Amino acid sequence: MALEALRVNRLRSVLTMLGVIIGVLAVVILVAVGTGAKDAVEKEISGLGTNIILVVPGRLSVGAAPTQSKLNLADVAYVRRVVGDPAKVTVSLQSGETVRVGGTEAFVTIVGTDQNLTNIFERPLDKGRHLSETDVDTRRRIAVLGSEVADKLFGDLDPIGRQLTISGARFRVVGVYAKIGQTFGVSRDQEVHIPVTTAQRLLGIARVNGIAVGASGPDEIEPLQERVVAALTDRYPGEKFSAVTQTQLLGTIGSVLGMLTGVLAAIAGISLLVGGVGVSNIMLVSVRERTREIGLRKALGARQRDVLAQFLIEAVLLTTIGGVIGILLGVGGALTIQALTPVPASVTWWSVALAFGVSAAVGVFFGVAPARRAGRLDPVIALRAE
């Protein structure tokens, strides 16, 4: 019966649903994109390796200017003693530099590091070898290339054993990393790894940017983190050092992106509310148009609650049908975005359930006022209405 009433004014029903459709569509797509982004970042962080602690000088806070590094290689050796397992500590010194092979140039991130990098981070090779302890000790001018750098500079040629120039100094390629994509929007395949000692001489810097420590298990992370920070603070009284773990990074980024997703969903939810106002409006029009019908039904024995239920069901049907259409379009849209763009989108069952629940609730909320008006109509006046 209620469906019939909606079918009678098909165009109007569809237009009324449109507000709800768009609202639900927006909720589903925005939540999918937000969740997709969060999943992607979390995958990136977990893909780095396991149980990683990053130690940097200064206080770590979002938006703060990077602190001038106080750490040097002696401090790295000190941290190695504090940690106990020297193989589980590595170092990083980064700088943007131009590399050249013949006439081809590329701007890359030079990363000065050591042989322990792969004990802590996930960094598989495509060909050749990693940096070795001897490379670091003897300041060899050798390099391991990210996959994009290798492609750009050498094309189809095998880069192993070939020469390249970094800031005017010649280096020999000993390895090429497998493609690993981006971390935090920065392509890691544009890195060129060289021994940290070589990097310090090349760049004329005695410092390093940061130290990474690998804990032996999840339970070890926190005590180790505290121990390292305490030891460094001991060594440099008055200085600040920060250590962030993967878990903390995951938590922070997760909550930032979660909040962002929530804000987006809330904005989309507002359009759902606007859709609800449209439903309310149309239901009021419908009650007015069908005043005589209401009068007749009351004459035939419809109670106030029968008439109220009739219009409430119509309103809820209007919004839930709109909700289902919006969900279908939203899921379709999210899958299309996923397939056609680099934006990750992941439809979550809870956003679908929530969107459906909210559209039903919108129907009840915005349908109640018109339905009550219908239920309370005086039958005599309603029957006499034109």
Add this chain to the structure above:
Amino acid sequence: MTAALEALDLTRRYQLDGVAVEALRGVSLRIGRGEFVAIIGPSGSGKSTLMHLLGCLDRPTSGRLRVNGVEMSQLSDTELAELRNKTIGFVFQSFHLLARTTALENVALPLVYRGLGKAERRSRARAALESVGLGHRMEHRPSQMSGGEQQRVAIARALVGEPKVLLADEPTGNLDTRNGAEVMAILDRLNSDSGVAVVLVTHEPEVAEHARRQIHVRDGLIELDTADRNPE
């Protein structure tokens, strides 16, 4: 035996833009079971107002009304709805059929509010339609039927719940003479066959002739009740 309808000194005052309109000014009447009564009077005399009160669609400003022995002032709105559903059948001048609904579903509508199942509703509605000679129009919509047929559907709808009283407000008002006569013949027959009391509201003396008793209303008062002239 209790009367089908018993009104005592009914008044109904409307408030219109601050002006009080006395549509009924003290009407008393008693309509027995199975009676056929015409309420006749000029336009604006208060006939429809009286019919709405007798059908419990409205409450009087003062006075008392018993329907089938039940004092209506004692009942809540919900109970009045149930009373209308079970005891009263309405037929209106403008039919009041649901436009996009078949004859059968229109007739079955009162039974929805009685909580009957669909199969039962349909079989009773079918029987009611057959009793007004519309067995061949079950699936027709109002727009596919003549005015006379539509009014017969409305009569079937009024009867499907087996009421004690059928209230018809100008049932022939929108019909030509031939269709009007047909509708009147059906009301005549239903009254004598099923024993339902029929209260016919009209301003046409020829239509009122069908009833054995006429109540003349003017300016909200009963001017003449033929039952008083020749009591049985």
